[in-house]
Amino acid sequence: MSKHHFKEYSPHHPDVITSMEFERILSATGPTGGELKRPSDGTKPKTIAMISCVGSRDERYHRYCSKVCCMYMLKHARILKEKYPDIKIFLFFIDVRTAGKDFEEFYVYTKELGAKIIRGGRVSAVDVKPDGKLRVRGFDVDLCSPVEVSVDLVVLATAIEPPDGVEELGSMFTATCGREGFLREVHTKLYPVETQARGVFIAGCVQGPKDIPESIAQARAAAAATAALVIPGKIRFEAVISEVDRDKCSSCGVCVPLCPYTAIRIVEYKGKEKAYIEPALCAGCGVCASACPSRAITFHGFTTEQIMAQIDALTEA
Amino acid sequence: MAWEPRLIVIACHWCTYAGADLAGSLRYSYPPTVHIVRVPCSGRVEPEFIAEALMRGADGVFVGGCHFGDCHYKEGNYKAIRRFKLLKKALTDLGVEPDRVQLEWISGSEGKKFAEAMTAFDARIRELGPNPMKGGA
Numbered sequence: 001m002s003k004h005h006f007k008e009y010s011p012h013h014p015d016v017i018t019s020m021e022f023e024r025i026l027s028a029t030g031p032t033g034g035e036l037k038r039p040s041d042g043t044k045p046k047t048i049a050m051i052s053c054v055g056s057r058d059e060r061y062h063r064y065c066s067k068v069c070c071m072y073m074l075k076h077a078r079i080l081k082e083k084y085p086d087i088k089i090f091l092f093f094i095d096v097r098t099a100g101k102d103f104e105e106f107y108v109y110t111k112e113l114g115a116k117i118i119r120g121g122r123v124s125a126v127d128v129k130p131d132g133k134l135r136v137r138g139f140d141v142d143l144c145s146p147v148e149v150s151v152d153l154v155v156l157a158t159a160i161e162p163p164d165g166v167e168e169l170g171s172m173f174t175a176t177c178g179r180e181g182f183l184r185e186v187h188t189k190l191y192p193v194e195t196q197a198r199g200v201f202i203a204g205c206v207q208g209p210k211d212i213p214e215s216i217a218q219a220r221a222a223a224a225a226t227a228a229l230v231i232p233g234k235i236r237f238e239a240v241i242s243e244v245d246r247d248k249c250s251s252c253g254v255c256v257p258l259c260p261y262t263a264i265r266i267v268e269y270k271g272k273e274k275a276y277i278e279p280a281l282c283a284g285c286g287v288c289a290s291a292c293p294s295r296a297i298t299f300h301g302f303t304t305e306q307i308m309a310q311i312d313a314l315t316e317a
Numbered sequence: 318m319a320w321e322p323r324l325i326v327i328a329c330h331w332c333t334y335a336g337a338d339l340a341g342s343l344r345y346s347y348p349p350t351v352h353i354v355r356v357p358c359s360g361r362v363e364p365e366f367i368a369e370a371l372m373r374g375a376d377g378v379f380v381g382g383c384h385f386g387d388c389h390y391k392e393g394n395y396k397a398i399r400r401f402k403l404l405k406k407a408l409t410d411l412g413v414e415p416d417r418v419q420l421e422w423i424s425g426s427e428g429k430k431f432a433e434a435m436t437a438f439d440a441r442i443r444e445l446g447p448n449p450m451k452g453g454a
């Protein structure tokens with residue numbers, strides 16, 4: 001997210017930057033060659049404040065947690081403290097979320113290096129003082145009182161957002177987005193990389209905010225799932241799918257838009273246009289079979305005859 | 318012998334059928350007048366199924382599907398409700414009480430709701446009395 005959404009944090013000020021920008025400043029290949037310089041005047045800041053959950057866990061923007069910010073804020077603090085032990089760092093958190101292997105240890109170590117952690121709600125404002133310093137106002141639950149610090153540089157950990165156009169991208173292959181705008185997996189636990197579209201898999205932040213190890217694990221799972229489909233050289237169809245009897249088909253085309261999987265096409269058969277169901281795409285819902293006015297579609301496993309026979313048996317006096 | 322209603326429940330495999338299963342495992346009781354036919358999705362239900370059941374003398378037909386947004390096949394339940402509305406109209410025109418048929422969304426976790434819906438449906442049909450088409454048609 002861009003910092004300009006957050007008017008309360010003086011986004012116009014050049015020394016209020018996002019974590020992404022800060023990451024570049026810290027990078028050896030970045031604009032400063034890895035030297036810590038603040039954007040406004042190129043001097044080395046002596047005090048830095050970092051603010052978490054900017055746009056995340058916030059009803060005005062995104063309700064979800066961006067998941068990676070707590071950890072990269074600690075990472076930034078740690079890099080700074082190891083390189084420049086005299087720098088003062090204030091980390092403002094709503095709460096610190098360090099769930100993950102070795103993450104808590106990382107947190108404890110960063111604290112030991114001397115980074116100051118301030119927990120307790122959202123930072124209310126960042127404003128520019130007459131002497132040019134940036135004033136950060138927040139609340140510290142441990143002190144049970146409001147706190148105020150003056151710093152040379154403010155870093156905003158802005159939210160991870162789904163990229164523009166992901167909805168359109170998804171609709172190209174009938175994968176759907178969840179409420180937050182990320183592509184949706186079929187099942188959180190059982191099918192974490194598959195989408196509604198068979199053969200389309202997702203990995204990484206397109207599915208929701210996540211860190212590098214998680215993205216890699218998901219990417220490998222997606223690669224394996226893809227390979228499992230491709231390597232045999234053949235596709236196994238479900239047995240419970242629909243099939244068109246093309247001699248009965250009257251070519252009305254009612255079924256084509258009904259199919260949620262775009263499995264039905266009109267193709268030429270014996271010189272006429274007839275419906276054809278692609279067996280690899282059909283998921284077996286039976287909507288087409290129920291709608292066909294010519295009863296030309298057989299839904300294997302749940303044929304009209306089978307269901308009628310059940311109804312007949314159950315209504316037998 | 319006193320009249321006992323005969324109810325046909327057409328249940329979506331992914332939700333209502335699972336709900337019925339759950340009702341059983343949680344030991345909720347529901348009337349023995351209920352007879353379940355399993356379909357993969359409420360979108361598979363042809364109005365003809367319901368009409369056939371009524372014509373063959375079923376006193377009530379209940380269709381159960383997934384809640385909106387939960388259909389395993391994305392939107393079968395939307396198609397079901399469209400067809401169902403038309404069918405209700407047709408039944409009214411034919412002189413059948415439209416209350417003899419009901420469409421309801423019951424998820425696989427709503428065992429209790431399933432049992433309650435069945436009990437209520439049974440009670441409603443008892444109020445309506447035997448299907449007038451029974452023995453006729």
Ligand code: FES
Nearest residue numbers: 329358383389393
């Ligand atoms: S799968 Fe239950 S209504 Fe479609």
